Amino acid sequence: MAEITATLVKELRERTGAGMMECKKALVENAADIEAAADWLRKTGLAKADKKASRVAAEGRIAMAQSGNNAVIVEINSETDFVAKDAGFLAFSDAVAQAALQVDDIDALKVAKLDGGSVEDLRSALIAKVGENVQVRRMARMQSDNTIGAYVHGGRIGVLIEVKGGTPELARGLAMHIAAMNPPYISPAHVPADFVAREKEIALAQVRDSGKPAEILEKMISGKVAKTVSEITLTGQPYVMDTNQTVEAALKAAGGAQVLSFVRLAVGEGIEKQADDFAAEVMKQAGLA
CATH class of the missing domain: 3.30.479.20 (Elongation factor Ts, dimerisation domain)
Known part of the structure; x- marks a missing residue:
């Protein structure tokens, strides 16, 4: 198994919002595979969110x-x-x-x-x-x-x-x-199949023990996946220029326009930046450092 380093734990915490011990446990349970660990945290309800934003440093x-x-x-x-x-x-x-x-x-x-x-x-x-x-x-x-x-x-x-x-x-x-x-992504058609499959697996894990009939579970899973897909696709999101409609509706209202x-x-x-404190930065700009 790969070594579980402090850096790996820190990255998982930033991505999921889970606590340090939960992240370490997730990495142990998933052989230091950060993708699998993030999914594991979501399935067990320990993650606050699956944040995957790139670091803005430079x-x-x-x-x-x-x-x-x-x-x-x-x-x-x-x-x-x-x-x-x-x-x-x-x-x-x-x-x-x-x-x-x-x-x-x-x-x-x-x-x-x-x-x-x-x-x-x-x-x-x-x-x-x-x-x-x-x-x-x-x-x-x-x-x-x-x-x-x-x-x-x-x-x-x-x-x-x-x-x-x-x-x-x-x-x-x-x-x-x-x-x-x-x-x-632009639309649901552009979302990778493996992403959808993984979301279905996560949704199943979240509702499996609800005690509901199979047909109800299937609808719950489909609803969860559809909601996630809408959130990550341009056409499924509420349009910021008119939040009463989705981007898809705005495109249809514009004569069936299409985002290519x-x-x-x-x-x-994606750029790592050296963390200088404010005083050091001022000294640098003044030519004193």
Whole structure:
């Protein structure tokens, strides 16, 4: 069996909200398999929730550029939020986003021509100016004959969405919804079969001892799974622009519009960041550390 480390216990606690001892027990019972341990906690009712959000650690900004049905979002990282608000950093990220309209991937973007040099040249110059590491980390671009919606919330979350039918206003509204609600999938048809099977297994474990007839149990299980699927799909969620209807209903009201694809980027997803205290950060910015 793999070693059950404090890091593994901590990760399980963050994902499920369960106590330390419960998490350790779950890992012991499931041979240190964190996925199985999370399911075990849910089945036994010890987990508060199955939180699977990516860690947001690094600072920086999501920049956006759009020209008709060609749109792009780019994540550019800095070490501190202080630099992410610097005028030079903001100008650099806006210029990089404009350059990204003409390229297909991040490697091409880094060597793209910009203001007499390349994006990489200007990045190096910005590092010298602000005294921090700056990275052009990733980008997403959509270009289509369909409607493209683009939205950035507070410089921290960016969304692109491709919609067949509907209006630019609808596409932007849907992009705002995705920024707020972060649905992993478009519709139930896009949810992996193994996820649905696992949810059925969990639901069965939760109701097995209820003493109800088999046909009632089946309805309860189906209801639980359907609710979970609705919560993680764009079309099943209440539409943030009008919470009296689901996104699916909003699409139907727009003449049967259809979401073909979307991408959502949040600053710092998956990046470990050194935990500096506030005083140390101020010292660093003042050049005293």
